[in-house]
Amino acid sequence: MSYLQWIIKGMAMGAADVVPGVSGGTLAFILGIYERLLNAISAVDLQAVKLLGQGRFKALWRHIDGTFLLCLLTGILCSIFSLASVISWLLEHRPVPVWAFFNGLILTALPVLLTAVNWSIRRAVLFLLGAFFALGISMLAAVELQPANWMFFVAGAVAICAMILPGISGSFILLLLGMYAPVILAIRELQFGVLLLFAAGCIIGLLSFTHFLKWLLQRCHDATLALLTGVVVGAMYRLWPWQDGSLMYSPASYARRFGQDDLLLASACFVAAIAVMLALLNLEKLLGKAPEKPISL
Template sequence: MNYLQWILKGIAMGAADVVPGVSGGTLAFILGIYERLLNAISAINVQAVKLLWQGRFNAFWQHIDGTFLLCLVSGILGSIFSLASIITWLLEHRAVPVWAFFNGLILTALPVLLMAVKWSLWRGVLFLIGALFALEVSMLTAVELQPASWMFFAAGAIAICAMILPGISGSFILLLLGMYSPVLLAVRELQFSVLFLFATGCIIGLLSFTHFLKWLLQRCHDATLALLTGVVVGALYRLWPWQAGSEMLSPAKYAEKFGQHDMLLAVGSFIAAVIVMLLLLNLERLLGKLPAKTQEH
């Protein structure tokens, strides 16, 4: 049951990473696997290489929490490769229900995030700083370009930092850099040389950034959680369903511009998202698992 739970959470993270404005890190944060994910990734270090070099494969696998990572990454990759085309089509032709769905996911989990922090005045200030930072990033304007090969490596290194950071979307960062469409095209057409460059950048960026986040959580846990929760809240701006480019519209203005506001689809998607998030938040109980603290120890 552990394996199924991790795969399902990976699928949720992968689906989020495909959508510009939503972060897989947000889903990991909400679903209670964020710190474990950071610990597992940051364990891929010199000691791990030594264990692998010495042929101590079982010790290496346990050191990096390999089964957890394998299940999670399998879910993420499976979700990205299977949903990329569908989500791209929806964003082009029926964007409103997509944004409404992810809006529902985040808003449903928001009370859980807020209750996880032991609040103080300083942590409240950090929360506001995180929210303002995410809001500023969300309001940036995307660029368009014809990328050189090295740019896929650089884009991977930058975007993966956003993907692992709750609230900041790696896909949105790719959009801002003008790399979203080229990377998605490479995924759809299986351009392996391009994907290799992008994946290499992702690996280097991920290993570097997770050590920094782990260091923050070890030294100022609740303050970091308050900051990250603020980032999640600030990023909600980008999830407003009725948007055109960087402009946020009312449903009526959206209908004037595009001929329909898809209100019923938006409401239905929002309700579906609430149900999905409640199921995800209660996976442990639904799958008959032991309490999470017991599993971690």
């Protein structure tokens, strides 16, 4: 049953990654698989290359925690390719319920994140620094451009670094770079050449950045968790349901500006998100204990 749990958590990460302002890394952090994910990705190192050269494929698979990564990747790709068009349409035509849903997900999980840290004054300061950093990024304005092919490689490398960070949305970084719409279009139209360039950038960025994060967690674990938790909290600025670009509205002001506030539907989505997050946080109880204990926060 652990395989199914990992696939479901991967699907949650993939769904979050499609939405600008929400991070798949946030879901991994919340669901207790973040450190294991970093360890597995950073295991793609010289030792892995050596095992590959020696033809020791089983040892290589164990070294990189291959089954765990494969299950997560399966869930992520299933979500991205099945939900990209749907979520894009909703963000264009009915954005308020989408933002309300992800708001509910993160708020429900906040107590879990806050109690995972052994707090001190220094860690509280790091928490505030992380929150202000994420808030600053969230308030930046997006740009529009017609990208050259090489820009997909650069965008993949930059976005994946944000994507693996809890609280910083890879999709939102793509939006700031003017690359979100071109990447979504490439996914919709299956432009494999462009997608391969984007994937190559993601691989390079991911392998380099995860080693740095793993190093931080090994040397100052609780301080890093406090900083990352602050980033998650600060990034919630982008999750306010009644927004338009960088402008935030009250439901009543939003209704006057756009004709409807979707308050009832947003409330229903918020409640549904609470139920979904509680189910995700209790997957082990619902589906049975995993034979291998994941690395917890």
